[in-house]
Amino acid sequence: EAGVVQSPRYKIIEKKQPVAFWCNPISGHNTLYWYRQNLGQGPELLIRYENEEAVDDSQLPKDRFSAERLKGVDSTLKIQPAELGDSAVYLCASSRGLAGARTDTQYFGPGTRLTVL
Amino acid sequence: AQSVTQLDSHVSVSEGTPVLLRCNYSSSYSPSLFWYVQHPNKGLQLLLKYTSAATLVKGINGFEAEFKKSETSFHLTKPSAHMSDAAEYFCALDSNYQLIWGAGTKLIIKP
Numbered sequence: 001e002a003g004v005v006q007s008p009r010y011k012i013i014e015k016k017q018p019v020a021f022w023c024n025p026i027s028g029h030n031t032l033y034w035y036r037q038n039l040g041q042g043p044e045l046l047i048r049y050e051n052e053e054a055v056d057d058s059q060l061p062k063d064r065f066s067a068e069r070l071k072g073v074d075s076t077l078k079i080q081p082a083e084l085g086d087s088a089v090y091l092c093a094s095s096r097g098l099a100g101a102r103t104d105t106q107y108f109g110p111g112t113r114l115t116v117l
Numbered sequence: 118a119q120s121v122t123q124l125d126s127h128v129s130v131s132e133g134t135p136v137l138l139r140c141n142y143s144s145s146y147s148p149s150l151f152w153y154v155q156h157p158n159k160g161l162q163l164l165l166k167y168t169s170a171a172t173l174v175k176g177i178n179g180f181e182a183e184f185k186k187s188e189t190s191f192h193l194t195k196p197s198a199h200m201s202d203a204a205e206y207f208c209a210l211d212s213n214y215q216l217i218w219g220a221g222t223k224l225i226i227k228p
Binding site: 041043045091105106111 | 153209216219221
């Protein structure tokens with residue numbers, strides 16, 4: 001079974017430029033998560049999808065961040081415009097059901113390391 | 118509010134010696150608790166999870182953790198460290214369908 005796929009693996013951009021990250025979850029997984037991980041810290045949830053619906057985007061900075069999950073499969077996370085403080089690793093994860101972390105293991109992709117200059 | 122505290126940012130052990138990575142939690146209810154491992158340039162991988170069944174949980178690669186409610190702890194142990202265990206380890210608990218994460222502990226294995 002293929003794992004969670006993310007691209008690109010690395011991205012270097014100048015501030016004020018736009019950037020987009022793509023995630024393909026494990027086949028059949030209904031729930032998809034985007035996390036941001038700063039250096040020396042644990043991941044921070046940005047948004048959670050159940051199928052194509054964003055059910056928790058309370059921690060997504062909506063002035064510059066947007067996300068979509070068309071057809072309830074692949075997802076794209078966009079930042080426009082990027083700021084220096086956005087430099088981090090952006091992780092995508094998926095889980096099979098809709099019951100939450102207590103019963104559904106989250107599987108993580110390798111992440112996209114973003115550097116904003 | 119739920120929170121996770123990993124008590125050591127770095128732990129260094131010699132190969133073949135025991136490993137102890139410490140995690141304390143705060144939760145208003147009985148949580149599920151998780152340990153994940155992150156190797157360089159790799160995704161987070163689940164080592165083990167506690168979901169209110171047996172308090173001693175066995176995971177992959179010889180790791181285990183014990184849930185102690187009285188101490189609000191969920192420490193990760195392994196009897197004998199291997200060079201391949203060098204990585205960053207994260208403790209997490211479930212909260213309203215998301216995971217609350219500790220800051221991580223970097224495990225260094227000395228030959």
